[in-house]
Amino acid sequence: xxxERNGGSAGVGFAGLLTIVFIVLKxxxxxxxxxxxxxxxxxxxxxLAVLGIIVTAFVIAWVxxxxxxxxxxxxxxxxxxxxxxx
Numbered sequence: 001x002x003x004e005r006n007g008g009s010a011g012v013g014f015a016g017l018l019t020i021v022f023i024v025l026k027x028x029x030x031x032x033x034x035x036x037x038x039x040x041x042x043x044x045x046x047x048l049a050v051l052g053i054i055v056t057a058f059v060i061a062w063v064x065x066x067x068x069x070x071x072x073x074x075x076x077x078x079x080x081x082x083x084x085x086x
Contacts, residue, residue: 015045019039022038023039
């Protein structure tokens with residue numbers, strides 16, 4: 001069915017809408033900003049997304065490291081107990 005929504009995001013987000021508004025204002029001469037700043041909502045969004053990915057990767061690596069260390073401690077404790085039973 002073409003009118004069914006699948007829950008996905010469709011259309012322009014806030015940064016895209018803001019970029020379009022800035023471009024229209026620039027083309028109408030209402031703002032005298034360099035194009036770098038007119039397009040800033042786009043590149044700021046990209047930078048924030050990349051930073052979010054980097055932070056997520058660091059958090060995952062940190063959690064994995066903690067879990068690995070805990071598994072190693074558990075293994076060593078189990079080995080000590082087994083040696084004590086002999």
